[in-house]
Amino acid sequence: MTLGIDVVRAAPKVLLHDHLDGGLRPQTIAELAAGIGHELPVADPAGLGGWFAEAADSGSLERYLETFEHTVAVMQSAEALTRVARECVEDLAADGVVYAEIRYAPEQHVSAGLTLDEVVAAVQQGFDEASASGGIVVRQLLTAMRHQARSREIAELAVAWRDRGVAGFDIAGAEAGNPPTRHLDAFEYLQRENAHFTIHAGEAFGLPSIWQALQWCGADRLGHGVRIVDDITVHPDGTAELGRLAAYVRDKRIPLEMCPASNVQTGAADSIAEHPIGLLTRLGFRVTVNTDNRLMSNTSMSKEMHALCEAFDYGLADLRWFTINAMKSAFLPFDQRLALINDVIKPGYDKF
Template identity: 55%
Template sequence: MTVPSQEYVHAPTGVNLQGIPKISLHDHLDGGLRPQTILELADDIDLDLPADDAESLREWFAVQSDSGSLVEYLKTFDITTAVMQSSDALVRVAREFVQDLAADGVVYGEIRWAPEQHLRGGLTLDEAVEAVQEGIETGVSDARANGHRIRAGQLVTAMRHADRGLEIAELATRHRYAGVVGFDFAGAEAGFPPSRARTAFDYLASEFFPVTVHAGEADGLESIRSALLDGRALRLGHGVRIAEDVKVESEDDDGTYVTVGPIAQWVKDREIALELSPSSNLQTGAIAAWGEDLIDHPFDLLYQLGFRVTVNTDNRLMSNTSLSRELALLAETFDYDLSDLEVFQLNAASAAFLPLEDREELADLITEGFERV
């Protein structure tokens, strides 16, 4: 798959999608660095890079990420995490991250990252979280000064292979009133089910702390089952392979007839949001069972069946993308209009890890923004 450039932000309607309010629920901090920032931070620590200018480095990340394998895709993060090992670096990356979201029209973003991967420079877990929060708050102030309205929170991630789930869960709850809005469970999915961190999820449930779990990306229905039962996930990170529990019985001029299995039915009936990331899902091979092109993505099937689908970028650097671009690609591929794109944003507002009143305010902001188009 060839990833188009960042400039692709217009829907078939001709509307510049950067100008409409959007919500980003699945966006990794270490997957959204500016190439120029990587160059400068790498120079500070004498880290060799595969390219010595920003555009070449951007292209390198896009090509390396287009492997069809989540394991290979994750190797690109060796570089981004390497330059994020100091407080100053974390502040800068988080600040620019928010600036870039705001410039793309995002009004609420949840920024996920794994503090345990940023301790090699001597930071403690708490210091790392505090540095990112400083960067977020500065980025929000920058955006406001430039006429953009944005709110952002941290999703503190535990890496599933590291078995530090309880420690990271306790870290997240310590900062729940200082910028952290939820807990995430990520990393190599196959072979590392959420059940491995059941103690952490039990603790989070006892603290009434919201959880999203990467599931249904590099592994199938059993991973999703574990995310729901062991993780008590309120959202599924990607979750695209929930479509394995949807059997297409027949198709004709009147429509498509399907049978929905018990796991998929549970996810649909409880409106558990799917954090779908179209370009990333192609790059990692998450939709390999259905094909290799965006038209093969089960996004539209899930949408038409009434699942709470949301649109996300996953890693803007690796996919050379933005939320506006992802929406434009979907609109072009599935002939969506602005009303469809509004549904995706309202779904995200409903699924945000915020108090009900704040989610309702977000929904009103989305509706007002689309009405102005």
């Protein structure tokens, strides 16, 4: 029998791949938009939530990207950023998330005059306010856009803030035509600074993107990484043969930040039941479960995990495995990761 959604919600969860501008409450978007005179496609908050999910579900990349134009538009003041960040953490905590790394691109929030530093400070204030009461630990990941030329600047920003709430660096945006190797100076800088970073790779584009992220850029984790299955041959008898790159990823325990619902929306997988997460989990890859964009995918960590339970008959032991995988893979100091695993996650699962 499939685990109930209430049980999944009560279990401790760890989130490594979640975009701040992809997780706003519709009510908040409506209120912030009214305050700055930004026109929304639907004014009513309830209808607005439906519009976001429908546009993201349309199969059109243009409509999917249009959704972010509206969320980013209302995130241009320090007050708005702090509110969005605070509500993000409140929503995650209510969903049973005990540790989260939330990513966003500071360069997308400076059109009204904020400096990059002020953007990070505003987000951190929101995180601090929401996590002050305990129950959840949250860190920022600063994202650079791969089609822009500010990656070194954002990498330096991440290092400047690394003892003040920023755990690492990320690069995102259209993979095709924008290889991560264009930003080698940023990655080499981060490596010299002993800093952590993840790279969006192997979502819309295949194995070359993953290979570059790992072997040229030195990524600690792969954002999505779903196309690593292109290097795995499954024989008729069910046995699997790993190519050199897939074997390297598994051997080195490179974490895969998998986002099932999002992948179905963007066409990287046909359905949850057919999502490569099932095969990769069976083969023992370092798989983690994530939300990507909670608003656009109308999802949460509980919904993602519950959907996997329905599709693959996973139980609490599997969810515990995903959660410990993610905590092991977090960009948090080792002793703090260990404390969360031993003092929060394991006892949380032992209650059931």
